[in-house]
Amino acid sequence: MTLPHRLSASTGVGLLAAPILVLLVLLVFLPPDGTERSAWAQFIGRFHPLVVHLPIALILLVPVMELVGRDQRFPYLRASAPFVLVLALIGGIVASLLGWCLGRSGGFSGPLVSQHMWSGASLITLCWLCWVLHGRGGRLEVIYWIVLGAAVGAVAWTGYRGGQISLGENHLTQHMPGAFRKLLGVPARTATDPAIGGGNTFYGARIQPIFTRSCLACHSPEKRKAGLRLDNYAGIMRGGKHGAVVKAGDLRGSDLFRRVTLSSTDDNFMPRGGKPPLSPDQVKLIELWIADGASGTASLDSIKGAPAGVESSARAEVTFGKIDFAEVAKRRADVASTLATLRQRFPNVLDYESRGSADLVVNALVMGDKFKDDDLAALTPLSKNIVMADFSRTAITDNSAPVLAGMKRLRTLRLMHTRIGDITVRSLTDLDQLESLSVFDTAVTPAALPALARLPKLQRVYVGQTAITATSSNAVKEKLLF
């Protein structure tokens, strides 16, 4: 290159060296420490992965230009290399500053992060060196090529580390087909084993739920306090900024276990911030799990002596049907007007069985002895709709027998403390839906009972305080209650 070019560039050398120095100072004195900082730092920092790819591409372009430029047909390529290098350098500095912001914004710390960071810083320095050495010729030409090669290597290494931070440590091998694994000596797939955390694994069924419930307020993928996430197996085993928290088979070396078993007043105790401590059972489960090798796939019953969890019986859930009020109104159309009239006469005595039903229930007991035989007769138009009826304490007598006999859909009939007798009971032979009959404290005698034997659905007959006794033998003996 010509002299004027070099002279004018020397100021550029300084100009570009200055931000690099600033960056290095920042990295040394204000390294990422996992502590959360302002939203601005987070916001700006998130552009790091976006911006970083531009300088990567530019740096990789330089050796291509140098090599192809050796051909006589493309000499301009070699001449343009410094231009591309400067662009790469500027892009790299910007990306590094963004990366520093991201690192400082919280949740990033540990060896992985610092390796990525220093490797990135070296890359920028190497680029700067390349630019300084470019076109010097002679021995410097050789050094230039060595530095350029180092820069390409640094791109690969920084990129790999960056990928590990964002995609996980094994992001390159994670989905590697088995054949490649053998070839490259990568251990067979374990970390991504779909069996990890399954409902039938000890880890999935007993351990992760503890962390999910008690730890994710701070150690979630979003917050990652102390660089630690406890939302999945990989995160637990990776650890945080202080290194591993769970060491398989090594309780003493497992910081997580140490912290949950400290005194709750200790500064290092977890969970902190007033959250309830783990229960003795939960601590025991974690202890057994780590001691057993902290496996993600060991089956639920492989670890003996674990405290039992809360079991549940086989669950038959109750379902609530929907009521189609329009359809209900249609079904009620037949009875609605009669019902309305009778309800005027007997307030609170008659009602639908439910909101979705056209069947009726009768509660005449509220009228007491004001409810007489002719009142009961007034219910005749509705007798096919009545499914439950209570006439206890009313003044009805055997004269009402035909009306009651017409209520053929009755399931429950109560005639306690009334003046009915055998005539009424004998007349109930057509009530083939009747399940329960109470004639408690009436004049009913054993002579009426044979009539009830013909009722197919009858299950219970309450005959307390009647002439019927437990000793009187009859056809419905098993159904009698006293």
Next chain:
Amino acid sequence: MPDSEIRPSAPSDLEVDESLHPGVELALLRARTRRHFLRTLGGGLGTLFMGTLAAKVARAAGVSPEGEALDFTRDASSPLAALPPQFPAKVQRVIYLHMAGAPSQLELFEYKPELKRFDGQDCPASFLAGKRFAFISGVPKLLGSQYPFHQTGESGHWISDRLPHIEKHIDDLCFIKSMRTEQFNHAPAQLLVHTGNPRLGYPSLGSWVVYGLGTVNQNLPGFIVLLSGGKSPDGGKQLWSSGFLPSVYQGVQCRSHGEPVLYLDNPPGVTRPLRRGMLDTIDEINRQTYATFGNPETVTRIAQYEMAFRMQMDATDAMDIRKEPDSVRAQYGAKPDEASFANNCLVARRLAERGVRFIQLYHWGWDSHGADAKEALNLGFTDRCREVDQPTAALLADLKSRGMLEDTLVVWGGEFGRTPMRENRGGQEMKYIGRDHNPSAFTLWMAGGGVKPGITHGQTDDMGYEIVKDPVEIRDLHATMLYLLGFDHHKLNYRFQGLEQKLTSVKPARVVAEILA
């Protein structure tokens, strides 16, 4: 008070009584600027738009504007009128026997031979870590059951020797051994059991039920509360409060002797027609007040006067256990003219027969800490057992013989359980034997309509300390009771403070399907 709904018109910020001063009207008109107009206009248009949009969305979703919401409105003159349940109900009425103070499940229904084996030994540290106790401090000793257990009935349920009468009905009882609560002090725990919320101001179970179903007998309150004398429950009258529901749905506490409600009878010289005339006039004034202010509490006032008038006829009769034959009183161990659980059980049966919807009994003195003889497991506890055993059994027997156990739900339980550790108040061994509060597990039983008889649901560990199977939350109990009464607990609700409030509150509640017959 939930008076915002029916208030005729909510006054806006600019509307005041203009007649106060002749200049005010003019000042108000001047104060109303174009900005006011535009602001109102914008809001109004927005509301109109949202209104049409909401209706469209609702139609698109296939629900009517009212959705499936249940209508609980009634005629203002009969706020307690019976309404049908949402679904055909298994249960028409509830008799809830609350043992205030929390009876020890380990002396009654929870047979724990392992605990007996460790009796007198130091409690393991794991029992104490992260737990809060009312009184236990330091390391307490484990305490085996103070009474022998035996198996009984066809269900083979284990029971102690303290409840020989209830024992006869063991095959009718459905035990939940895995109840748990989030409160470890009496008042909030009782509030949680009875209102679904540990804080004041929420409607009680009985209030919700009467709000939802009304009551068939308009001459008696739909929700009656009976106390056995002694100490009132710590939760106080809030336990039968109607909370934000109109206060006509609150529980009516009745006395077990004399007039059921004080001053229910007419004083000498006041005849029934005279009383009627007086009430008619008062009602007329109240109706005018309601027409002006629209406060539902005025409706409550009218209804309460009318109820009291009707109760003069029926309540005294319903509550009078002298009307029962001696033999029946003897069965219950009831003695007229005293306040006792026995009398209340007999009254409860008489009220159930008369169509009262929700009958709440409180017994007292179950707080067996062992701080004195009255609350010692080996002394006062035995008295408490004796006081409730015979009448509870008699109540079950009576309901059963009348066929009423088919559609009555009887619930027996406390507000939490008691610890398998002996209480050591102040770290000292105490003179009497007692147990501290244990909210983590307690036993409750139900009998009657819709529940499986003779079964046990849920299980605690060998010490009776923690639930190991099928935990049932208080809200699950409530959801289950409402289910038996014919309601989806989500649908029995009342709009208050912008929320469709419900008994089971906002956490998901589950109907305990396993115990349903």
